Amino acid sequence: MGERWCAAVRVLVLQAAWALAGGQVRYSVPEEAKAGTVVGRLAQDLGLEAGEAEARRLRLVAQGRRASVEVSGASGALVVSSRLDREELCAKSAPCALRLEVLVERPLRVFHVELEVTDINDNAPIFPAARRNLSIAESSVPGSRFPLEGASDADIGSNAQLSYTLSSSEHFSLDLQKSNERNLVPELVLTKSLDRETIPVHRLVLSASDGGRPSLTGEMELVISVLDANDNAPKFNQSVYKVQLPESTSVGTLVGRVNATDPDLGSNSEVTFTATSFVPPSGRDVISVNPKTGEVHLTAALDFEEVSVYDFRIEARDHGTPPLSSHCSMELEVVDVNDNAPEVRVTSLSVPVSEDASVGTVVALLSVSDRDSGANGRVRCWVWPASPFGLEATFAGSYSLVLREALDRERVSEYEVEVRAEDGGAPALRASRGLRVPVSDVNDNAPAFSQAVYTVLARENNAAGAELARLWARDPDEAGNGRVSYSVWEGGAAAVSSSSSSGAGAGGWRPASSYVSVDAESGRVWALQSLDYEELQVLQFEVRAVDAGEPPLCGNATVQLFVLDENDNAPALLPAAGSAPEAGGAAGEAAAAAAAGLGSVSDTLWAWAAWGAPAGQVVAKIRAVDADSGYNAWLRYELWEPRAKGPFRVGLYSGEVSTARALDEADGPRHRLLIVVRDHGEPARSATATLSVSLVEAAEAALAAGSSSSSSRAALGAEMGPGAASAATNVWLVVAICAVSSLFLLAVVLYGASRWAPRAAVLSGPGPTTLVCASEVGSWSYSQRHSRSLCVADGAAKSDLMVFSPNFPPPPPPGPAPKDTQPEPSALLDTVSGPSFVPFCGPSHPPSE
DSSP states (O other): OHHHHHHHHHHHHHHHHEEEEEEEEEEEEEOOTTTTTTEEEEEHTTTOTHHHHHTOEEEEEEEEOOEEEEETTTTTTTEEOOOOOOOHHHHHHSOOOOEEEEEEETTTTEEEEEEEEEOOOOOOOBOOOOOEEHHHHHEEETTTTOOOOOOOOSOOGGGGGGEEEEOOOOOOEEEESSSSSSEEEEEEEEEEEEOOOTOOOEEEEEEEOSSSOOOOOOEEEEEEEEOOOOOOEEESSEEEEEEEEEETTTTEEEEEOOOOOSSGGGGGGGGEEEEEEEEEEGGGGGGOOTTTOOOOOOOOOTTTOSSSEEEEEEEEOOOOOOOOOEEEEEEEEEEEOOOOOOOOEEEEEESSETTTTOOOOOEEEEEESHHHHHHHGOEEEEEEEEESEEEEEEEEEEEEEEOOOOOOOOOEEEEEEEEEEEESSSSSEEEEEEEEEEEEOSSOOEESSSOOOOEEEEETOOOTTEEEEEOOOEEOOOOOGOOOEEEEEEEEEEEOOOOOTTTTTGOOOOGGGTTEEEEOOOOOOOOOOOOOTTOSSEEEEEEEEEEESSSSSEEEEEEEEEEEEEHHHHOOOEOOOOOOOOOSSSSHHHHHHHHTTTEEEEEEEEEEETTTTTTTEEEEEOOEOOOOOOGGOOOOEEEOOOOSSSEEOOOOTTTTEEEEEEEGGGGEEOOOOOEEEEEESOOOOOOOOOOEEEEOHHHHHHHHHHHOOOEEEEEEHHHHOEEEEHHHHHHHHHHHHHHHHHHHHHHHHHHHHHHHSSOSOOOOEEEEEEEEEOHHHHHHEEEEEEEOOOSSSSSOOOOOOOOOOOOOOOOOOOOOOOOOOOOOOOOOOOOOSSOOOOOOOOOOOOOOO
């Protein structure tokens, strides 16, 4: 027996074939194979290398019913894991094919395996009862037939093909009749007339043998009682009744009605109907026959998916003594209706899906089935919504949910996908299965600032550590991919600065990181030191935002920091050429000015005026500068002492000291003037100058002017007369206007050249210039300025600007200088691209003195 089993297994394994066109492996295994029996070398048949089955996790996917087989992890072979009973798995269905799904990973693939469980002859024929009692009238003529209930065999094929034999008898023989195309019905045939008085009871044995090897046999004992004469049996009007009912027919429905007549009279003609020989046996619970009327009713619900055809016989028996009977067959065919909705099952789900997953990536494996048949069992599947996923059919009833479009987690972070199935019935039945597909993040978004350029205003003299601004960059990624850190990018930083009047070495370029720092987490910009407008007017630098993704992505923003001027510098008096300090009296006047809150006091300045000088004669000019800019550097001059109305006055904005009236001998030989210079800042700052004016004769004034290297033009003007002094002033005014016009034309040319000439990648060095502004009354004021042309490291210049800062003019050269002589203006400011910049030079119409 064991050798036959091994031979059968080898033959069945050799019959397993690899269906290359369909991508399906088929194996056969006999039922009742022992656990551990190798069905087939699955890994080898799937094209996997040795050891690859375990590395790629070759495994079966569970189906609706127990398969009783498993994949050996080490060898990749398909082996029997538990008892295989074909009758339990498939009943009478032939062939008994189990559809299995096999998965391998890296990459994920699905294979379909069909396992056919072949039948062995492990079930003997079974009769409905071990004993059957028959009553046969002795008047029965030879050739009379008596149907017997046949045996049933749970096996299929040749193992279920039954043959019947009857024990030896001289009165009876056995004949086999086909009730339909599937069943053989044994009939007992009377071969010799009965004689009840000789043999009242006949005992026979009916044996049923199947076609298996070895053959199995079942037996039923026949006890035949010979009855007295009732020689007419009931007769049906047809031998076979066929009925079709839809499976949705309700319980109690009339299936049909059989009719049998008996020509006998009296009780011998009264017929009783009985249903027998049900195939399958479960038909006893579905069908009932009215014994008097022959009506057949439905007693249980029909289910096409369970049983599609019921075969049974109806016996008509009279009430004679002995009773006679006849039989007919009824075949009830169950018609399928669309009463089963499709079933959608998820056999594998690979989530989350990376947002950079390629189109065609398999997300899930699905199995769709419908228990109905024909059009009712044909299923159509689709995905809703239609994007970004789709379905691909991989095998009958199997689908793959694949990616059809690129994903973007920042737009949709999770998808609710519904797989819908609809059969072909009328009306169609539908089913659906929802899937939640989350999308995992990748670092595909760089941080982005809300502005490309930030403009920040900060007052000078701020405290070190003060917060100047707060920047924020948005990164729509999540977790580390969206966590942003900030820093000053030295590669794009630039500082604009100006040197002080003390020399070119006092200024220069410094990196932006020496002025400011950026908090890495919050993006706050802090000042590392106190800012000084006179040192730095504009600081441009770049802040870089970098996320924590892999690889990290970054974004930049430009910060333009403008330092606002504060009135932190008092006016500074410039020494007059050739003036000599007076040793006596200066200390006392300085103390008085300080007590009056007039600021610093300079040394005493000297000037000479001639007796008889007319009103308006310029005696001296007070020169002062302020390191601040704008209103903070706009100066005005006031005569503080003497407060009474005297012979001298001071120009409010020019600083020129002139005679208020004609001088005479009553004015005295010497006058000491205390002049206050104030700026327009808040609060205003001031400085005080002491001017000592000596009144002398005209000849002495001319002599003093000739002998002094820095005498003023007041005495000379007194000699030359008012007309000559005014003419000299006009000459200088014309010269200054021509110089300014020439420089303006030069500036326009330079501006055009700078607009179309290639930009340098560095900041231009400092270039001192002088801005000259004229008032209505012909006086002059000036400030030392610096300009910068701002360029960035890459590409064209951005928002070019011109920066001005006041500075001290160079001291006058030794030797005498005319009174109306003004400092020569230096080269005009370098022009730069961008919006034009108009420096503040004070009001165009200063108040009259």
